[in-house]
Amino acid sequence: MNRRRMLLLALPPALLLWLGDLVSNGPDGSRLPLLSGPLALGALLACHRVAVETLTAAAALASGALTLGMLRFAPAGGSWGVLESAALLALLAVAARTARVPAAYVLCPLLAVAIAAAPVRMGFPSDAQTFAFLLTVAAGGALALGCYLRSLDRRRAGxxxxxxxxxxxxxxxxxxxxxxxxxxxxxxxxxxxxxxxxxxxxxxxxxxxxxxxxxxxxxxxxxxxVHVLRAAPDAPTRPADLLTELAALVAAHGDGGGAAATLDVSADARALALAPEVETSAHRVVQESLTNVRRHAPGADEVRVRLTARGSRLRVEVGNGPAPAGERPPPGGSGGLGLVGLRERVEALGGRFDAGPAPDGGWRVRAEFPPAHLPH
Incomplete structure (x- = not known):
């Protein structure tokens, strides 16, 4: 989800919370919470531009200073700043997820204390205690959510x-x-x-x-x-002939119960003399892509494998049409890492790799290999 869409989704509830602050604020109450809420929301939306550690520290200190200042100088009554608390809770979850570990140990508790202490600005001890308890629970939930998402990020990165x-x-x-x-x-x-x-x-x-x-x-x-390491001695062999092997893969895709696939090789691509590692990687791209089609969109039609040449660079493209509506999800879920491996292999050879939705609603994988052709 891009930032503009996130902003559009955040504005309506933020406006409602701010209007709630405005309505609940008494005629003699302080107007400062009406300003602190939009400022806290702005800090939350600035996370992609400013370091989250800096924003968290500034938000915690500013909120705490506002609380102390209102207790000392501002009249009691009105709202403590619901929009501010909501924005700071979201910032707390972001900090727990993305802040660097040494700073997160200090900044996250500091921000949580500032959030929980905000209701004392109201000046009514019983109401302040109730809302402070609720905000303490909410701060604990935000911390737990951020830590959980951090663990998922770490697992995904691993x-x-x-x-x-x-x-x-x-x-x-x-x-x-x-x-x-x-x-x-x-x-x-x-x-x-x-x-x-x-x-x-x-x-x-x-x-x-x-x-x-x-x-x-x-x-x-x-x-x-030079940039890779030798592993176990049992190694996959180079395809005996790239085009022959690709034809066999395409034929096997149709035989496996999926839609029939087509192989289209341009004359320029046939004329290329490819390095062995490029042949093997091209074979791997087609093999993994057809496997993904069979697994994620078994009912899709128009499965196409195309090999073309751009100068001396080989281009491999595998695409399929949209899957039928109501098709069951693939066994084991859809969060595999096959495309990550393909990208690593192609980029290790100095090529380019791209995968994503096609304009017709299907899926398309493209790989372009460098001009590492063999001399004749």
């Missing part, structure tokens, strides 16, 4: 980190196998060159050219391997 690390390791295994393949070719050609250097020296140039080409390919793969 899951995303685990998926990213797993994808890096899978890419490292692929690259290790590719580098080993290139180095083996270099060794074999070097041995052949030594064998024929005396008997057929005219054949050395093609062998040396092959060694140079294999060395170039190895260096290109090694540049990507």
């Amino acid at each position: 899951a995303v980190s685990a998926v990213q690390e797993a994808e890096r390791l899978a890419l490292a295994r692929d690259l290790h196998d590719f580098v080993a393949h290139h180095v083996t070719g270099i060794v074999v050609q070097a041995q052949a060159a030594r064998t024929i250097r005396e008997t057929a020296p005219e054949q050395l140039d093609p062998l040396l050219a092959g060694i140079e080409r294999a060395g170039t390919e190895t260096l290109a793969s090694m540049r990507r391997l």
Whole structure:
């Protein structure tokens, strides 16, 4: 939800609370709570621009100072500032969720005390005690909500980190196998060159050219391997032929009970000579995307897989039409992290990844890989 929509949703209840403060404020009561409410709401809405620690500290000190000042100098009676308390409760939940831990231990209790103490501005001990108790309970609920959301954020961040690390390791295994393949070719050609250097020296140039080409390919793969780690020795293999494997994936999607899928490969894409890690990653993007279609929108029609070329860059797009109305949610929920892994894999190769709703109500996944093509 964007900030403009949040502002539009917050304004009507804020206006009602402020009107409540205005109506309940006696003719001899202080007008300061009528000003503090909008200021507290402004502080809440400024969380995306100003550090939440700064806003929390300023709000707690300002509210506490207003309470002490009204007890000492302002006339009793009227509202203590319901809009102010509501905005500060929301700010307390935001601070409990997002404030840095050392500061949160001090600022959140300080703000909670300021919120609970606000009703003493009314000057009526019995009413002040009742509202102070209610605000204390509300402050505890805001703290609990913020801490719960913080734990969910931490769990989500840990899951995303685990998926990213797993994808890096899978890419490292692929690259290790590719580098080993290139180095083996270099060794074999070097041995052949030594064998024929005396008997057929005219054949050395093609062998040396092959060694140079294999060395170039190895260096290109090694540049990507520098940033990832080698994991377990059991590694997935490179698809024998990308287009053949993609055709099999598309055919299997229709055979699995879902809508028939189509594969469209442009002539420019067929002409590209791709690095092995790009082939494997393109295969992974299509495989994961078709799995998501089968899982999240099994009744969707028009499942399309397209491979095109933009210069020397390979572009992979997988899209599907909208799912039929009333379709049951996928088993296990819809909060998977497959797209996180795809993004990590594509961006690790220097490419771009995008996934989101399509204009027709379906879903679309796009990946564009860098021009890491092999020399011919």
